[in-house]
Amino acid sequence: MAQNELAHALEILKSHKVRLTPQRKTILNYLITHHTHPSAEMIYEDLKQHDDSISIATVYNTVRLLVDYHLVIELKNGDGSTHFDYFGQPHYHVVCENCGKIADVFAPEFSRLNQQLDEITRQQTHYLVNRTDIEVKGLCPECQAKLGLLHNR
Amino acid sequence: MAQNELAHALEILKSHKVRLTPQRKTILNYLITHHTHPSAEMIYEDLKQHDDSISIATVYNTVRLLVDYHLVIELKNGDGSTHFDYFGQPHYHVVCENCGKIADVFAPEFSRLNQQLDEITRQQTHYLVNRTDIEVKGLCPECQAKLGLLHNR
DNA sequence: CCCTAAATTTAGAATGATTCTTAACGGAGA
């Protein structure tokens, strides 16, 4: 499953004449197998354990490359850094405004909804639409409990 | 119109016991009357022309305050800085991935759509939803022309 | 109107995520 995904993603890069270096394969594989929405720093810290020669600059270079080829998306959670997510299945995100935790939301309506938004946007602004990101902000269950907001009635 | 909007926004702040300093009124008024999605730096440069004692730190402090009270929203356009928008009428944004220009999109379906998303999100993640932001990415008409992508068929 | 406590402003310093620079390295086509 993840193997297929990796092969598929590498194929896309190869078809664009992007060099498949070990670092790029490693980082791409990391993102395919970790749906934790990590920052560049977090990816770097984890990969360093197996390969202490990898550089944070390469992590930044690579995630930017992957974003450019639409294999990965960028997310902000308010902690000042950018987080990354391999975008295999279309989904959107909820971010906890208290602790920054990011959760996935998969909805069947999502693609139809996206098409609607694209159409409205195109008609109203004449922009050529590439992609639509939905970001919901709120409080995660843990933070609701911590802040005494559970069952608030 | 803008006068009402300003009075209304100030009322909200006052009801939260937020001190109404001249700087806060000025910055709030600036955002109500300029729907250009400016960065803190842009706001500062403009306001300095009439009041050269205002500080960039105050601009940052104030926009954060306004965001906290949901009067203003934050936007990123890829230029590295945060942009701000007085959020009087609900709407969403398209960002040009080439030049960073941000355009507004107003859609009647918007609020119903938001409610749908909120409901799905709540059911699936148990997050307490505060707000939903939709961001579309694409190419503005000018950049389409510049890149020779107009009428691509 | 005047006082006072507490919040706010200012200017400049500090922070920290990201980008840049440069020399060494290594993919991949011929």
Add this chain to the structure above:
DNA sequence: TCTCCGTTAAGAATCATTCTAAATTTAGGG
């Protein structure tokens, strides 16, 4: 295998944003 040129690593540089501390100002009460 050879060679070109894109990529990597390490550290320096950048720059948006936050922090600090002293001076100023707001808003409420007398």
